[in-house]
Amino acid sequence: MQWRQRLIHLSRHRSLQPVWEFTHRSSLVSMNFWASLFRTSGEREALDVVFGRLNGRAPILFDVGANIGDYTAMLLDRFGSSAKIFAFEPSLGAFGALSEKFDAVPSVTLSRLALSDASGDRTLHSDADGSTIASLENLESPIRPFDPDHFQTVACMRLDDYCAEHAIARIDFLKVDVEGHELSVLRGATRLLASRAIDVIQFEFGEPNIDSRTFMRDFVNLLQGYDFFRIVPGGPVPWTYAGGRSEIFATINYLAVRRDA
Template identity: 40%
Template sequence: MQVHEAGLLGRTAKAAAPRLCQLASSRRMRQGTRLLEVYLEILQGRGAGTGWDLQGEITAARRCLEGVEAPVIFDVGANYGQWSGGLQSALGTRNGRYFLFEPQPACWPALARDQVPNQVIIPAAVSDVEGSATIFADAPGSGVASVHRRRDSYFGDMMAHQQRVPVTTIDREVERWEVERIDLLKLDIEGAEFQALRGAIDSLRNRKVMTIAFEFGSANVYSRTFFRDFWDLLSPLGYRLWRICPGGVLLPVQAYTEELEHFRGVSNYLASVKLA
């Protein structure tokens, strides 16, 4: 009986599809359906990291630092220091060290005002090899500046401002500053996150990096990187992954599926050897 009912439902749905397609193709229906679709995606953390829920990102990051008295934080893509400042305030302690990586000179005066204690400003971009690169942005100090030539449909002219900047790697800075452990490595570098992880491979293999917070989204179209790349790099090294949903809710990523290749907006993820 159940098999028969399922078959009947399937045939009915197939027969109704052409008419429903006409209705769904109307302009008003398309707009309403798309808004609902986007909202349901955001509830699952897909595309939820577009800046409107910074507090949720900080809440998730704070959870990773529970029980750590003097955390070592690498904020890669610090911009004006909003994330580090918010995290330090949420932790409520002046202990720890903050390494702020930011290649854009327009951001340096704000960072130099010492928003967080014990900070080290590293004026460089981060990738898998040392050297130099050109960053592209709509304006100096842009929050979406990238080493990749972006042509996102919802941004302005990302070729308007170009600047040559030095490039370093995580492993190089770990060695340079004699860092024994990174409690939280945050990567917000507009499509270059995977390259930054490749430049941290020694630190990852040696379990010097406890937790990674990284973005994945539209910028990865231009860096030609996929979520599969992150999964294949981090999972064999013992990292478990979560997607950060609104309010800092963590949704476990238990296995790779193609649905994770979500390029609308930005989704935020945690990868940790500490969280269970």
């Protein structure tokens, strides 16, 4: 085994580090990290998993962090008008655009509301009106610098409380894209999770989670009873938590699918 140890030692040499750094970044890109266009990132194929679990019933779909409604439109296109879609967007500017698209669509319910782990008013940080990177987390390193002129006070609510108030007993699909605040959204759904009322969850994980101090381990611990997948083009890939190797703070979407009892 000495030759193996010698080879490993040589591969770690300073002169080879630029090669490994390039290989590392290339591997992450090929694994679908930093894929920003949801129509080509594999997110549409991930919806096939949801569709396959419906057994013919009309689904209840939640789009948390809907922005101007592009993802909501994809849900409507994929599942049709029989689906009940609940779209949440706290930003005043983004919600205005969302309303223009869906106010006249009976199957889509819009809420200018942020979901979190507690009710009350909070600051929505942003770089521009209607921004795609607005967050309840005051990110130290957002993609674009935040601008206090665009900060807003927004209402927050727990998902448990929203569903209780609107008599929603189950959620077939919960998509959460809220720039580092995803775990707080899920922590606001502990009753629903405990009663196995959420079937499939899609959540984003990446650079903003550094600022919110959340780890993939936190999601795995909270979502016990779910199988995890990385979302990639062609269909989700099974994923298992492996300690530090799984804590990759580069943006990607994961799918959590509830295991059958």
